[in-house]
Amino acid sequence: MDYQRKKKLTNYTIGLIFLSGGIEYAVILPTIWAYLQTLDAEPYFLGLAISAFSFAGLLTGPLFGYWSDRTCQTKAIILFANMFQIAGNFMYFVGGSKWMLLSSRLVAGVGTGAGASIFGYLTRTTASEERATVFAGVMACRQFGLLVGPACNLFLRLCNFRIGPFVVNKFTSPGLFMCLVWILLQVVVVTMYYDLQLPPSAQPSRAGLRVPQDALDDEEVEPLMRHEAGPEEAVERGGYGSTTAVERPEPSLGDEFRYVPNGHLADEEAADKKEKSPFHDFSSMREYLREEVVVLLTAQFVTLFNQTALETMVTPITQRYLSFGELENSIMYFLCGAEVIVGFFLVRFLSARLSDRVILVLGLVICHVACVWCLLFLGRPQGTFPVLLTELVVGVFLQVLGLPFVAVSQVSLFSKVTAERTQGFSQGLRRSVGGIATILGPLWAGGLTTNLYIMLGVMMGLLTLLMIMVGLSYAYLLEPPRQYLSPGTSQDECHS
Structure with a gap:
């Protein structure tokens, strides 16, 4: 089976x-709320059950x-x-x-941790402009x-x-149904998923540089850094105190250079000399303390906290004020799912015309x-039923309309401002932060469904704070024009 067919099956x-x-x-x-009520569960168990799912994913x-x-x-994971x-x-x-x-819900949540590995795989095998x-x-x-589920x-x-x-x-039937779905998916993963390496045209060279195959010389690989016009052409590397100068790469190679975020060349070179864990010392962890990373x-x-708080709040509100049952709630979630899909297609269209940070701002304004x-x-x-x-x-x-804008843009930006060699761990960290939000959101909303002003006020305050942070860091939420060598882990260097 050829590479393209394997890639297509893997993507499916x-x-x-x-x-x-x-x-x-x-x-x-x-x-789940009606199910818990049949088991004489207290109202706070709704928040606990929803949060347990996210808590397990946060850890794994x-x-x-x-x-x-x-x-x-990734397949084994x-x-x-x-x-x-x-x-x-x-x-x-x-x-x-x-x-x-x-x-x-706690046990099922463990399985969601595989999403970090999948996002890491997608980051390693896609160009930044199409991410x-x-x-x-x-x-x-x-x-x-989410659209099919209510149906x-x-x-x-x-x-x-x-x-x-x-x-x-x-x-009980939703549990049995999903158990069968995941069993069927196991068979699909075994037969259709492949841990692919980069194609020959994008394999790293001996210097660790991803270049086209026809650009490789049989006897010698072109050096990455070269002097063209003397010291004045050197650019200073911003590697947290490092003052070593490096030369700009050939602009003709452009996107074929693997991206090193925001001047982290020193850290990447150190990783090439000695393989290290993301946990090895504070100098590695400081990558996640940079301004743009903290903002993302x-x-x-904030977005997941507000989303899950609103989702937890909506069901009791519709039951109390509109007398909705599981059928009406399912229809509501079905319509929301349809809207979100339209939103993602809209973002997919806009991503080819607008930068990620512009899409992020648009999403925050809508939210x-x-x-x-x-x-x-x-x-x-207050008011009548129609009101x-x-x-x-x-x-x-x-x-719901603002969520696709924020979700896609912040994931794409995060993959570009963190090192490629640790994308799995970085995406896991990002998803863990989201897991904390999806734990606190339902717990907060579940305890304050009788005082909506406080809950909505907190949601509003968090979103306002986020918009201020994005405004102050707007200049950093952009992939730098420089694209240096990232000699980190490649597909060929993965350990079994």
Whole structure:
């Protein structure tokens, strides 16, 4: 089988993985509160159950990412992680007590850590200029799952039979359904996923430089750094106190140079001499303390905190003020999923015309308007059914519309301002920050559903703070024009 066919099958498999993750989220979320109520669970158990899923991913994301950085065996990581998805959803199907339900979400959440390895793989195998488009496509697959999930609930809610000692009804059937989906996905990963190396035209040269195959000489590789016009052509390297000068690379090679973020050439050269873990000392960890990295991690936290808080808040509000049941909630999530997919296609279109940081700002402005609307009209819901429904729909519509803009842009920017050799760990760290947000968001919202002003006020304050941070760091949220050699881990250097 040729390389292009293997790559296409691998990309399809990645899409199915994210699609299945979206389906699981959308199948479980609309019914879990009613399921917990049948088990005499207290209201705060809703926040605990939702947060447990994110807590497990928070812990395993960096670990799976580091595993993929060391071995580049993403396939093995996915197969291992999916075992937890299968077990967790089977536990959800068995049910029996509120503690079993809580444990099931904790176990299933372990499997989400494989996402860090997948993002690391995508970063290593895509050019920086197409990365936003690729990430938008992958995220759109998950959002399509959020669209399909509620549609599945329309049929699962009709289940009412037994399998031996187990009862299959509208509450337990989502667990059984997702267990079967993840088992099927295991077969797909085994047969269709390949841990691909870079094609010959993009393989690193002996100097660690990614160059076209026809540019390689059989006897000698062109040196990366060369003197052209004396010392005045040298550029100073900003490697945290380093004053060593390096020459600009040939502009003709342009994007064929592997990107080293914001002057981290010294750290990359040190990594080439001696292989080190991301944990080896503080000088490695300072990469994640740079201004632009902190801003992007803050964007990850704030947007996911607001998103999960709003999702947790919406179901009790619709039940209290609009008398919505699981059918109405499923339809609502279905429509939100359709809107998000449209949003990702819009971002995919705009990413070819606008920079990532411009798309980030647009998304934050939309989310900010959504928070203002919710604070004004949903803080104290009043009025007739049509008025309340309109206020809710507009607030949720605006919030959902801004999410694809922020999600794609901050992921793409983060992959460009962190070192390529540790992308698995970096993406795991980013997802862990998001995991913290998805833990605190539901817990916060679950405890304040009776005081929406406080909850919405905090959401508004966090978003305002983020917009100020992005404004102050706007100049740094851009890939520098210099593209130096990154002699870090390549596909050929991965350890088994």
